[in-house]
Amino acid sequence: MSGPDLVIRGGMVFDGTGAPARVADVAIQNGRIVAVGADLPAGREEIDASGLMVTPGWVDIHTHYDGQITWDSRMTPSSTLGATTVVAGNCGVGFAPVRKGDEDTLIRLMEGVEDIPGAALHEGLSWEWESFDEYMGAVEKLPHDIDVAVQLPHGALRVYVMGERGANREPATAEENARMRELTREAIQAGALGFSTTRTMVHRTADGDLTPTVGAARAEMEAIAQGLADAGSGVLQWVSDFQDMEGEFALIRDLTRIAGQPLSFSMVQADVIPDQWRELTRRLNEAVDDGLPIKAQVAGRPVGLMLGLQGSAHPFISRPSFEPLLDKPLADKVAIMRDPEFRARLIAEAPSKGHPFINSLAGAYHKMYAVENDHVDYEPDPSTSLGAKAKALGVHPDELIYDALIADEGRAFLFFPMHNYVEGNLDNVRAMLANPNTLSGLSDGGAHVGAICDVSLPTFMLTYWCRDRTRGPRFGLAETIRGQTKDTAEAVGLHDRGVLAPGYLADINVIDFERLRIKAPYMVYDLPTNARRLMQDAVGYVATIKSGEIIYREGQPTGALPGKLIRGRQAAPQALAAE
Numbered sequence: 001m002s003g004p005d006l007v008i009r010g011g012m013v014f015d016g017t018g019a020p021a022r023v024a025d026v027a028i029q030n031g032r033i034v035a036v037g038a039d040l041p042a043g044r045e046e047i048d049a050s051g052l053m054v055t056p057g058w059v060d061i062h063t064h065y066d067g068q069i070t071w072d073s074r075m076t077p078s079s080t081l082g083a084t085t086v087v088a089g090n091c092g093v094g095f096a097p098v099r100k101g102d103e104d105t106l107i108r109l110m111e112g113v114e115d116i117p118g119a120a121l122h123e124g125l126s127w128e129w130e131s132f133d134e135y136m137g138a139v140e141k142l143p144h145d146i147d148v149a150v151q152l153p154h155g156a157l158r159v160y161v162m163g164e165r166g167a168n169r170e171p172a173t174a175e176e177n178a179r180m181r182e183l184t185r186e187a188i189q190a191g192a193l194g195f196s197t198t199r200t201m202v203h204r205t206a207d208g209d210l211t212p213t214v215g216a217a218r219a220e221m222e223a224i225a226q227g228l229a230d231a232g233s234g235v236l237q238w239v240s241d242f243q244d245m246e247g248e249f250a251l252i253r254d255l256t257r258i259a260g261q262p263l264s265f266s267m268v269q270a271d272v273i274p275d276q277w278r279e280l281t282r283r284l285n286e287a288v289d290d291g292l293p294i295k296a297q298v299a300g301r302p303v304g305l306m307l308g309l310q311g312s313a314h315p316f317i318s319r320p321s322f323e324p325l326l327d328k329p330l331a332d333k334v335a336i337m338r339d340p341e342f343r344a345r346l347i348a349e350a351p352s353k354g355h356p357f358i359n360s361l362a363g364a365y366h367k368m369y370a371v372e373n374d375h376v377d378y379e380p381d382p383s384t385s386l387g388a389k390a391k392a393l394g395v396h397p398d399e400l401i402y403d404a405l406i407a408d409e410g411r412a413f414l415f416f417p418m419h420n421y422v423e424g425n426l427d428n429v430r431a432m433l434a435n436p437n438t439l440s441g442l443s444d445g446g447a448h449v450g451a452i453c454d455v456s457l458p459t460f461m462l463t464y465w466c467r468d469r470t471r472g473p474r475f476g477l478a479e480t481i482r483g484q485t486k487d488t489a490e491a492v493g494l495h496d497r498g499v500l501a502p503g504y505l506a507d508i509n510v511i512d513f514e515r516l517r518i519k520a521p522y523m524v525y526d527l528p529t530n531a532r533r534l535m536q537d538a539v540g541y542v543a544t545i546k547s548g549e550i551i552y553r554e555g556q557p558t559g560a561l562p563g564k565l566i567r568g569r570q571a572a573p574q575a576l577a578a579e
């Protein structure tokens with residue numbers, strides 16, 4: 001019987017271009033869309049999408065699945081939350097190129113910067129590669145549920161070329177710069193989508209040291225940008241504190257000129273420098289006006305810690321009496337914490353020094369919100385913080401926090417909006433998102449697995465920004481969908497996806513928008529060595545389709561693994577390019 005492989009019939013089609021939705025059928029043949037229109041002929045398989053939304057699959061350009069893509073076929077939680085393409089290798093950390101003997105250095109870097117358990121990485125990574133090309137070969141050997149792409153991480157590159165001197169942040173010699181230039185060209189030519197670096201003091205190795213690339217000299221950065229120019233392709237991804245705003249921004253501008261390729265940097269509103277994002281926005285807009293291909297990656301909600309007994313951070317973790325509990329199973333922790341005497345002692349105790357990060361957040365009671373009813377309020381009213389509630393009740397906030405942590409047999413979490421929440425609302429985030437020079441990013445899928453779970457950001461953009469928000473204006477669906485499909489795909493050179501039109505990859509979500517809802521994160525223990533990671537589910541994804549195959553139905557895997565490693569920039573479909 002002839003006819004297309006699959007027809008998605010009668011859905012409300014948002015085609016990813018920002019055009020208004022229209023009711024249409026979508027026909028798929030050989031992994032690609034062949035027609036979008038009314039009354040298309042019957043397919044060999046059909047999905048009845050009447051009353052449902054049909055969108056391109058999400059293209060998530062900021063993840064850290066560098067390890068997971070080598071040992072796991074499923075890119076969860078991204079793939080169960082509507083992503084059909086994920087880009088790893090961000091923030092300068094990753095696992096290639098690598099020399100024998102340097103494996104541990106790269107693991108400690110990833111463990112420290114991205115909070116991925118080192119033991120799990122040791123167990124999971126096979127290290128059957130040296131060059132970046134060989135690493136991609138190892139990724140390719142495994143079938144995946146969705147497409148994955150990788151970028152060359154500066155940390156690994158620097159350690160590969162300079163050895164211990166690279167790890168110790170010593171300056172590169174002219175020969176070493178030349179070698180980095182050469183290896184960058186090779187990696188891009190082999191199919192890396194770009195190059196990434198971190199220059200922030202916040203990123204630390206598992207030993208607490210600064211990362212290898214912090215303070216890398218201008219000559220080194222220029223050499224790498226020249227490597228991109230030599231390859232004639234590849235994006236630059238950048239994380240910086242921008243403490244030297246003038247110098248860093250001048251460098252960014254120069255590197256995009258030298259590389260002749262686009263650059264994106266991470267932008268959040270930090271509590272200690274609440275107006276920096278305004279200055280960054282001003283400079284960003286100016287650079288774009290000057291014709292430079294620069295964008296800021298922004299998060300659509302607070303970058304939020306999930307504090308809990310199962311996670312890597314909670315307010316009591318630095319109290320001396322908690323130390324004997326650290327390695328105990330959760331049930332034992334909860335049993336001990338239910339003892340009123342222990343409770344009184346822990347609450348009365350001063351935290352021990354040497355945990356500056358935990359101790360700084362432990363006092364920020366105004367930013368702690370209990371997660372209840374399987375739902376995180378990502379724009380919580382400050383009057384509902386545990387600090388505010390304690391004040392109203394006339395008790396110490398630690399008492400409420402303590403009880404909240406042992407709720408649900410110790411599986412409860414507190415939501416702690418770390419960035420983007422200085423004013424207690426998301427109005428600034430809205431301004432960032434509304435700027436055409438920003439990109440939806442920073443989901444950090446695969447990373448911070450013990451403390452942050454922002455991988456549901458693309459789903460949140462729909463549920464919250466297009467439907468549920470009552471504390472201020474919302475966004476339209478068509479533009480929001482474009483912002484995480486066509487826009488993100490094009491930003492990293494993937495012109496073959498993110499749009500529902502003939503010739504494009506059939507990467508598609510069928511969504512019941514009325515039912516679409518993100519559940520609260522929970523902890524699972526399924527990384528290698530049974531290490532923990534935060535997981536998050538949503539309801540309302542009726543089907544997720546990758547290259548024409550249904551990979552998830554209602555969040556459940558079908559077993560299909562059509563995803564591939566993307567090697568390099570992808571051209572737009574011929575038919576449309578000719579228009």
Ligand SMILES: [Zn+2]
Pocket residue numbers: 062063064090091444
């Ligand atoms: Zn990152």
